[in-house]
Amino acid sequence: MSSPGLLLLLLLLAAPPPLRPSSLALPDTPEGKATIVGFILSALERATSFLKKRLSEINLDGVVGFRVLEVQLKGVQEKWAQDPQLQQLSLRVAKLVEKLAPLLHRSIFYLKLSDPKYLREFQPTIQPGFWKLPRAWTSTDASMVYPTFEPQDSFSEELSDSCLVQLLGTGTDSSQPCRVSDFCRTLMTKPGYSGYGLSHQLLFFLLARMKGCTEGPFRQSQHYMNLFCANMMDLNWRAEAIGYAYPTRDIFMENIMFCGISGFLDFYKLRWLEAILNWQKSQEGCFGKPAAENEELSKTIQHQQHVLRRMKRREKQFADSCSSHNTAMAVAALGGFLYVLAEYPPASGELRQSTPAPPTATATNVSTPATGR
Secondary structure (H helix, E strand, C coil): CCCCCHHHHHHHCCCCCCCCCCCCCCCCCHHHHHHHHHHHHHHHHHHHHHHHHCCCCCCHHHHHHHHHHHHHHHHHHHHHCCCHHHHHHHHHHHHHHHHHHHHHHHHHHHHHHHCHHHHHHHHHHHCCCCCCCCCCCECCCHHHCCCCCCCCCCCCHHHHHHHHHHHHCCCCCCCCCCCCCHHHHHHHHCCCCCHHHHHHHHHHHHHHHHHCCCCHHHHHHHHHHHHHHHHHHHHHHHHHHCCCCHHHHHHHHHHHHHHHHCCEHHHCCHHHHHHHHHHCCCCCCCCECCCHHHCCCHHHHHHCHHHHCCCCCCCCECCCCEEHHHHHHHHHHHHHHHHHHHHCCCCCCCCCCCCCCCCCCCHHHCCCCCCCC
């Protein structure tokens, strides 16, 4: 039987097809910037309508993405408050925030019914005020990319969740936040993981930053975040190089969400924004599995569904191929793009045409596949 994530790795290591530059207008002028902002807001409005329709079915991971989006939108409001040229766009942002607030409040009621234990453990991540926008921006360092991957067997969702609960201080042992075991310290700092194991390592230090943890391993939080996001960037280059095959899209957007809110500006590329916008289901407003007739590898994916499924116990797939997790990652990634456009004036940001860099690793130096979680 194929090991979990094997096809995903094979896709990432495939020979890259020619890459095309983004066809979106460059944000070098107020008009070009306004056009891109309009596309993003339209996508977010449709996704929020999807949330409203499916609120009783959205899982906690889905709510986290929309909570991050809410913070990003409020950040955009602050940036645009004094700019009369952006008044109409600012009004759209305000209406979106106004629509999101009661939905996120109501979501906790439904999560108490569907998964009360998980809600208790991770409730801080969906509380107002938990997520904070970057105070400073940096870029990834390609010299920190791993030469090889470590075996993924030692990293599971169960172990990751237990370490995150320790960090948050929400376990049944009434432990204090920011105190973690030696096991969790080792697991969450071990180099060489890829895929969802890698993103969970970053999430561990990202949540620590949100909680204000500064002792123990968190004295070196920025070092570990630099390390993990350098490797997450490498995985995103790989996903782009193979044309964003469906199995890679979820982790691709998760990497943008987590590293973006960690302050890594180079995850906000115009080509990547265009790709995400194109993945939204126009009628449903969600993100998820593309229509089979439009997916080149659909037969292989259907045959290997046990390989390609997210190894996430609480992932929510809907009958119309919408995904709670895909949608959450997409809206938080798009919210990050919107915030960066508000943060930086035209022609000064990362959102511009650039020549893609090739992945740094090759098939000969990769020892094990990236796993789903």
